[in-house]
Amino acid sequence: MPVAKESKSGKRKRSAKTSAPRKRTRSESESDDDMNDMTDKANVQDRILQLESQILSSKKHYNNIVELLEIAKEGPAAGEEDDEESDGENDNGSPQLAAAVALCRVFMRLLATGSLQNASNLSEKEAVVVRWLKDRLTEYETVLLDLVAGKSGADAAATALTLVMRLLQAEGQAQRKKAAATAGTDDAAYEFPQALLASIVRGLFLAGARLDQDAAEGLADEFVEKFAGEMVDVRFYTFKAASSVLASLSKESTGGADGDAESIDIAARGAFYLLSLLDEVPSSSEDLDKAFFVNPPPAKRSHALYSVAKHRKMAQDAWLAVLQHAAASTSDRSLRKQALGIASTVIAPWFAQPELMLDFLTDCYDAGGATSLLALSGLYYLIRERNVDYPAFFRKLYSLLDAELLHSKHRARFFRLMDSFLASSHLPVQMVASFLKRLARLCLYAPPSAVVSVVPWIYNMLKKHPQCTFMIHRVPRTAEEREALAQDGLADPFDAREQDPMESHAVDSCLWELVQLQSHYHPNVATIAKIISEQFTKQAYNVEDFFDHSYQSMLEAEFDKVVRKAPVVEFQIPKRIFLPHDKPKGDAQGNVATDEQAEDQLLVKLWDFA
Known part of the structure; x- marks a missing residue:
């Protein structure tokens, strides 16, 4: 029975004699085409079932496997998957996948019966048949692997994945039976x-x-x-x-x-x-x-x-x-960031030797920018859980406090981690003071949404490290300092360009930047900055309540604010935006206005709101 094959394009060719395409009604042509396609597909499906039943019934029909392989290889032509007139060769009911499913049943049956196993008692003719069947099995696996790789679309790939995994299971169990039969025991090596x-x-x-x-x-x-x-x-x-x-x-x-x-x-x-x-x-x-x-x-x-x-x-x-590819790739930086995002939660728990992961994390930590921020959690996990020594950790962390930090989308994540890094009471006061001072300095030119999260965080740090509270209000102690302050003022001893937090002299400075924020143009920033000047009666602020602030949320909060008492504002609506400042054209003295003056008079008339 010959196999009914469809054209690769799936479309009818237009006759060369036709000068222009004739608009066809669905009842006239398209219905006939659909019926013909359905008939052809049904014929192919019936042929596939017939070929499969013949193979399973007798060895003399093994050559049918070749015909099934040809049908399984005939996928949709390139670009046909998205064609509206395509017959749907890519769906689960296509002849291609039907042949693939039939071949899967055939080879699983052959594997289960041992027809693909070489044995010492086989004749030369039978050995040739076994070798031929193995070659066809390899060819069939190649067809399925091409489908899994997306050759014929997503639906065919999912179906092929299920088929090839069933085939893998059947091959493994056949190998297990052969090994057990050879060893003469069920404790044979696992295949x-x-x-x-x-x-x-x-x-x-x-x-x-x-x-x-x-x-x-x-x-x-x-x-x-x-x-x-x-x-x-x-x-x-x-x-x-x-x-x-x-x-x-x-x-x-x-x-x-x-x-x-x-x-x-x-x-x-x-x-x-x-x-x-x-x-x-x-x-x-x-x-x-x-x-x-x-x-x-x-x-x-x-x-x-x-x-x-x-x-x-x-x-x-x-x-x-x-990770090695993510670190070496120059064309795909997103993979490195994605790997850093799950480094401490998914990747690191698998590692029996965490020092192998340290090179990747330290390289990312030294890269700067957002990559360094993302590498923090993985590196801190190794330091805390795996006792990895990284002496320059706090010095590098201090260098990440730059102008870009408070504008970064990873700002909230960074402050959560830094809250853990600086939580220990055994840290030197010079180091903690440097972090507080540098962040306070950055707040002077930071967006309001960042300032409202930094100030409560500084408040919490001052509560955790009381030794730094004298930075809120520093009083000159000697007569020379008071006299210098009265005459010329005192210079801030803090060195903002110093990269070592132990050498920045922040402990000798004060947080005058927070006082300046109390006069900020945004009312929310000015209000939150005043908590530094009040008594520290609150144990701690929940900084999570401030991390999600943005320009949009702060603006919506202002619009939704309930005004209990309307402010008293005196204003007068002007009648004109532009006021005349030249004499009109042809005044009493007989002067004639210039062209520019005439244009000015016209502009004043156009903007008259009276």
């Missing part, structure tokens, strides 16, 4: 199709090259939700495959074309997203005694799949590959 899983992971990483970001991330979500997040063996070998895939792509991109460099960038972003979904770090071997994708699971408890240390080692290597 897992690592090469096939590595190809699947590679396709998931590179799916972003053909699919949009949402579709590629949705494919990774499905893989983690159904397989890697639930199955211990899939997660273990996914980590292992991630590092090897990124290493091979990086090797291909070294000295290669621009397309290879772009591929490694896409793969790194895909790897980062997929690995970030695997955030459940096992704490004991009992956490690993769960579902296995390839059954039966390893019998020996000494297997690597039951080892928490081995799991963390595989995850550590995978994350190191991503």
